[in-house]
Amino acid sequence: MGTQGKNRCLICHRPARNLSKAIGICADCLMRSSPTAHERIKEIHRESRAAFHLPPQPPRSITGIACTLCSNECVIGEGERGFCGLRSVRDGTLVHLAGIPARGLVHWYRDALPTNCVADWVCNGHKYIGYHNLAVFYANCTANCLFCQNWHFRRTSPLRSDTISASELASAANERTFCVCFFGGDPSSQMPHALVASRLLAKRGVRICWETNGMMSQKLLDAAMGFSIETGGCIKFDLKAFDEDLHVALTGVSNKRTLENFTRAVEHCTERSDPSLVIASTLLVPGYVEIDQVSKIAGFIASINPQIPYVLLAFAPNFYMSDLPCTSVHHAQEAEAAARNAGLDNVRIGNKHLLGLGGV
Numbered sequence: 022m023g024t025q026g027k028n029r030c031l032i033c034h035r036p037a038r039n040l041s042k043a044i045g046i047c048a049d050c051l052m053r054s055s056p057t058a059h060e061r062i063k064e065i066h067r068e069s070r071a072a073f074h075l076p077p078q079p080p081r082s083i084t085g086i087a088c089t090l091c092s093n094e095c096v097i098g099e100g101e102r103g104f105c106g107l108r109s110v111r112d113g114t115l116v117h118l119a120g121i122p123a124r125g126l127v128h129w130y131r132d133a134l135p136t137n138c139v140a141d142w143v144c145n146g147h148k149y150i151g152y153h154n155l156a157v158f159y160a161n162c163t164a165n166c167l168f169c170q171n172w173h174f175r176r177t178s179p180l181r182s183d184t185i186s187a188s189e190l191a192s193a194a195n196e197r198t199f200c201v202c203f204f205g206g207d208p209s210s211q212m213p214h215a216l217v218a219s220r221l222l223a224k225r226g227v228r229i230c231w232e233t234n235g236m237m238s239q240k241l242l243d244a245a246m247g248f249s250i251e252t253g254g255c256i257k258f259d260l261k262a263f264d265e266d267l268h269v270a271l272t273g274v275s276n277k278r279t280l281e282n283f284t285r286a287v288e289h290c291t292e293r294s295d296p297s298l299v300i301a302s303t304l305l306v307p308g309y310v311e312i313d314q315v316s317k318i319a320g321f322i323a324s325i326n327p328q329i330p331y332v333l334l335a336f337a338p339n340f341y342m343s344d345l346p347c348t349s350v351h352h353a354q355e356a357e358a359a360a361r362n363a364g365l366d367n368v369r370i371g372n373k374h375l376l377g378l379g380g381v
Contacts, residue, residue, distance in 0.1 A: 030045070030047040039346065041308065041342045051270040051309075062269070062270045066273040078104065080102075080104070082098030088108050090213075091163045092163070093236070106179065107119045108120075119179035120210055120212070120213060120214050121213050122217040125187060125190060125215075126160045127214070129156060129157045136156075140257055146200055152199040154198075155193060155194055155198050157203045157204070158171075159207060159208045161205065162174070163210050163234065164273060164274045165272060166271060166272045168342040169339060187214050187218040188218075191225070198225075200254060201230065203218075203219075203229075203230070203233075208237075209237040215231075215245070228254040229245075229252045230249065231255075232257040232259070234259050234272075235278065235279040236282075239282065243285075246298075250289060255297055255300055260301050262309075262314050263318045271306070287325045287329060294328075300330045303333055305333055306345065315360055319331060319359065327364050327365055328367060330367040333357060333369070333370050354370075
């Protein structure tokens with residue numbers, strides 16, 4: 022599908038310039054959650070996960086064992102794997118294939134400061150020239166974003182790929198390590214590993230930061246926040262969409278826990294306001310995450326704390342939505358204005374180098 026051509030939604034049949042061919046349904050119809058839209062979305066997510074041997078949806082075995090690490094709350098039957106692919110049940114026992122202190126499915130590298138961190142504009146890290154961020158990429162996720170910018174991590178397997186212990190990861194820090202950021206994929210599915218690494222890194226004076234979809238349990242969120250508060254780090258929430266039906270369509274999962282955890286995290290801001298403890302971001306997906314979603318997300322954030330920094334990120338075509346254009350300059354500018362009009366004081370457009378590359 023050409024990015025400049027107009028295609029028609031399979032449900033309402035209206036022409037739409039930015040309509041993902043893989044989805045075939047416009048954002049308005051996705052939010053109406055019709056049976057046709059629901060079945061098509063289920064099939065797309067099933068197909069996208071089958072290619073990487075992942076379960077089509079969180080298992081709900083009647084006789085299974087519950088995993089409560091994230092909001093998917095899988096109930097895994099004998100021989101099944103959880104939605105993230107890191108937990109299974111063997112002989113009636115829940116087995117952690119990775120994501121525990123001894124085995125993390127993770128890659129890391131040193132990212133020289135200043136870097137392109139979502140929070141760089143509200144963090145002192147950009148002042149530490151000659152230091153670096155320990156970038157820790159967890160090769161796993163609790164969601165299934167059809168627009169995933171890092172979808173290649175799905176080729177990593179807890180059974181075939183190398184793993185690293187939390188202590189080995191922490192030992193990678195040196196005297197020039199200013200901060201660590203746990204991202205991915207997402208750290209939500211491997212929080213036991215990340216938290217042990219955080220404790221060891223905090224003892225070495227490293228700032229602890231997180232970039233996450235916010236799907237972890239509240240207990241794990243509180244533990245993560247504790248390390249960020251203690252060390253001067255932050256937690257960056259990726260708020261992908263506001264309306265749940267649209268969020269499910271784009272990511273395969275609900276955003277209820279994400280919004281709950283975001284609210285919970287912002288409550289911790291009373292413990293530290295400088296540097297910013299909580300930062301929000303949204304990827305501006307043409308045709309799907311448009312001005313209405315940004316306005317709703319920004320209004321939600323402002324209702325809790327209008328001082329929370331909010332970053333609007335430019336989209337680059339990827340994964341199942343690779344036929345869409347990059348975010349246009351007009352889209353980004355309108356989104357920024359909408360976020361400010363919704364009551365937020367600190368709004369920024371990120372990834373500006375991508376703006377207008379094929380967009381209109």
